[in-house]
Amino acid sequence: MTNPIMANIFSSFRDYLSSEQDTREEIRVVVKEIDKCTIEILTVLQIIHQDTASTDIIHACMKARGLFEEIRKNFSKLAMIVPKGEYYRYNDHWRFVTQRLCFLAALIIFLEVGVLISKDTAAEIIGVKSDANEGFHLDLEDYLIGLLQLASELSRFAVNAVTKGDYNRPLQISKFVTELNAGFRLLNMKNDSLRKRFDALKYDVKKIEEVVYDLSIRGLKPGQLVPDDSKQEIKEN
Amino acid sequence: MSGKGSHRNKHYEKKNKVAVGEKAREALEQIDENSPIIKMFRQYAIELDDKHDRHERIVKLSRDITIESKRIIFLLHGSNVDLETKRDIILKEAAMRLEMLSKNFKSIATELKDMDAYQYLRAYTAGLQEYVEAVAFYQFLRFNELETWENLQEKFRFSKENDHPSQSEIVKLLFPATEFILGIADFTGELMRKCINSLGSGNIEDCFKICNIVKQIYIGFLGINPSNNRELKAKMYVLKQSLLKMENVCYNIKVRGSEVPKHMLAQIAIANTEQNEEIDEGFF
Numbered sequence: 001m002t003n004p005i006m007a008n009i010f011s012s013f014r015d016y017l018s019s020e021q022d023t024r025e026e027i028r029v030v031v032k033e034i035d036k037c038t039i040e041i042l043t044v045l046q047i048i049h050q051d052t053a054s055t056d057i058i059h060a061c062m063k064a065r066g067l068f069e070e071i072r073k074n075f076s077k078l079a080m081i082v083p084k085g086e087y088y089r090y091n092d093h094w095r096f097v098t099q100r101l102c103f104l105a106a107l108i109i110f111l112e113v114g115v116l117i118s119k120d121t122a123a124e125i126i127g128v129k130s131d132a133n134e135g136f137h138l139d140l141e142d143y144l145i146g147l148l149q150l151a152s153e154l155s156r157f158a159v160n161a162v163t164k165g166d167y168n169r170p171l172q173i174s175k176f177v178t179e180l181n182a183g184f185r186l187l188n189m190k191n192d193s194l195r196k197r198f199d200a201l202k203y204d205v206k207k208i209e210e211v212v213y214d215l216s217i218r219g220l221k222p223g224q225l226v227p228d229d230s231k232q233e234i235k236e237n
Numbered sequence: 238m239s240g241k242g243s244h245r246n247k248h249y250e251k252k253n254k255v256a257v258g259e260k261a262r263e264a265l266e267q268i269d270e271n272s273p274i275i276k277m278f279r280q281y282a283i284e285l286d287d288k289h290d291r292h293e294r295i296v297k298l299s300r301d302i303t304i305e306s307k308r309i310i311f312l313l314h315g316s317n318v319d320l321e322t323k324r325d326i327i328l329k330e331a332a333m334r335l336e337m338l339s340k341n342f343k344s345i346a347t348e349l350k351d352m353d354a355y356q357y358l359r360a361y362t363a364g365l366q367e368y369v370e371a372v373a374f375y376q377f378l379r380f381n382e383l384e385t386w387e388n389l390q391e392k393f394r395f396s397k398e399n400d401h402p403s404q405s406e407i408v409k410l411l412f413p414a415t416e417f418i419l420g421i422a423d424f425t426g427e428l429m430r431k432c433i434n435s436l437g438s439g440n441i442e443d444c445f446k447i448c449n450i451v452k453q454i455y456i457g458f459l460g461i462n463p464s465n466n467r468e469l470k471a472k473m474y475v476l477k478q479s480l481l482k483m484e485n486v487c488y489n490i491k492v493r494g495s496e497v498p499k500h501m502l503a504q505i506a507i508a509n510t511e512q513n514e515e516i517d518e519g520f521f
Contacts, residue, residue: 009385009421010457016414017461024465088355116274119281132353140284183278190289 026081027093030074034097037070041104048111049160061108065125071101072127079128079136087136095142101126102138102146107153114172116180119143141194144187148197151177155204158211167220170211181205292360295345299364302341306367309334310427313374317434331375338368343395346410350397354411362416369420374427377450386417415466422458422472425451429479433486436502441490448483455480 044067047060082090105125106117123130123138130138154173161169181201189195215221270276309331316327345361372392373383393410428447435443458476463469490502497505 006383006453006457009383009418010460012386013414013418014460021464085353086355088353088358116277118277133351140281140288144281179272179274183274186275186278186282187285188282188289189285 023081023083024090024093027078027090030078030081031093031097034071034074034078034094034101037067037074038097038100038104041067041071042100045104045107048157051164054166057111061111064104064108068105068125068127072125075127075136082136084135087132091139095139098126098138098142099145099149102143103149103153106147106150110150110154110176114176116147116176116183122146141192144184144194145197147180148184148201151180151201151204155207158208162211162215167215168222170208170215171221174208174212177205177208288356291348292357295348295357295360298341298345298348299361302338302361302364303367305334305338306364306371309371310374313371313378314427314430314434316378317431317438317440328375328379331371332379335368335372335375339392339395342368342393342410343408346393346395346408347397349410350408358411358413358416362419365412365416366420366423369417370423370427373421373424377424377428383421386412386414389417415469418461419468419472421454422469422476425454425476425479429483432483436486436490439502441494441502444490445487448480448487451476451480451483 041064044060044064048057078094102117102122105122108125109115109117109121117125119138119140120130122143126138128138129135154177158170158173161167161173184198184201187198189198212221312327312334313331316324316331341364349357369389372389376383390412393412395408395410397406397408428451432444432447432451435441435447455476458473461469461473463473489505493505494502
């Protein structure tokens with residue numbers, strides 16, 4: 001029984017598979033560009049951990065914003081390659097880098113104005129749509145994972161700010177991350193990657209609290225009355 | 238379903254118990270509803286819940302499809318009888334039950350209407366594959382041929398009833414070719430079982446025939462480069478193992494066929510094959 005249909009089944013599948021692989025190849029090329037640029041932004045923003053003036057930080061933000069131009073260009077290329085309604089067929093390719101970009105965009109916004117970036121703003125900076133119905137969009141979970149990465153970066157920032165002698169920063173960070181933590185607690189999570197990343201948030205919160213605590217027992221908290229507080233701490237211990 | 242549900246609850250309890258520092262606890266106790274962050278997260282929570290709930294519903298539908306498909310396959314294995322009329326009854330029942338499954342697929346299609354179905358493909362791929370396997374097995378037994386992926390697409394187009402029956406909408410369920418091929422790979426497993434069953438019932442001719450069909454399917458798979466699809470790779474490996482087993486069975490029938498009475502041949506051929514397998518294992 002030689003079956004022409006059998007041959008047919010496989011030849012059409014070969015075509016299907018090879019066209020899929022072509023698309024993936026195209027995507028890979030663009031994502032590689034995005035990766036490269038993302039690392040550049042990441043490097044530029046590392047300045048926050050160094051012993052520099054706050055004007056340098058603002059400069060770094062501006063420079064990073066300039067680099068995002070390139071990111072947006074590449075994402076619009078990506079949007080053209082990926083067929084409509086097949087975002088999730090290929091999104092493994094850009095998932096990780098998008099999370100990182102959300103983190104970087106959120107970091108810039110935090111440094112500039114001290115508020116939490118909204119999903120809409122993040123999408124705008126990266127150069128994608130916020131709503132899935134409008135085309136190539138920002139996945140909600142990717143955005144949220146980006147925010148969790150931000151919390152980790154900020155806990156490091158708090159430590160290094162103290163080293164630098166900036167005692168205001170940890171307080172600002174503490175307030176910000178505490179609120180972020182409260183926000184995340186409103187979400188029902190499944191046992192997935194977002195949940196795993198979220199589980200690490202409590203360590204960041206704890207670290208930041210420790211920094212604030214260290215400042216307060218030594219009376220280094222800005223606007224704090226030194227002797228009173230330290231006496232209290234000693235009693236408690 | 239209930240298993241998953243309780244699992245979720247457990248997580249929820251755990252979540253509430255997680256030790257948080259003084260400050261965080263304070264913040265949790267007095268969540269400020271007017272804070273922009275909280276407002277934002279309330280919105281995100283709704284979106285996430287919607288996604289998870291939809292996922293759960295589809296998984297449930299898919300699981301029902303898997304179970305029923307497995308039962309249909311089991312039923313079809315029983316069609317290995319001499320009586321023509323009984324065979325017909327079984328095939329008719331299978332056809333009817335396969336038809337019934339389209340109701341479940343339609344529910345999935347409705348869930349995914351106007352959405353990127355690839356986002357939820359993982360939730361129903363198992364059911365889809367099992368269904369393809371059942372359909373392929375049925376068609377093979379009934380018509381001695383397989384339908385192509387393009388033709389099967391028809392089964393995943395549903396018309397959705399509207400208030401006005403005249404302008405009913407067409408809802409299509411995403412059915413990627415990969416899922417089809419994976420189903421076909423599983424189908425060869427059923428062919429192997431049927432091959433061995435045929436031998437058991439003394440139908441040696443069928444045994445050779447089925448072996449030849451699997452050989453052809455194997456040739457088809459050889460032309461595929463599974464590169465980054467791990468599932469496909471694994472199934473192609475299993476296919477090869479099934480084929481080798483069948484070829485060994487055929488070999489044993491040929492070699493020992495004249496030495497042994499027919500009703501014992503099956504046992505001996507299968508026993509011999511299994512022996513060979515044990516030896517083989519050392520080489521992998």
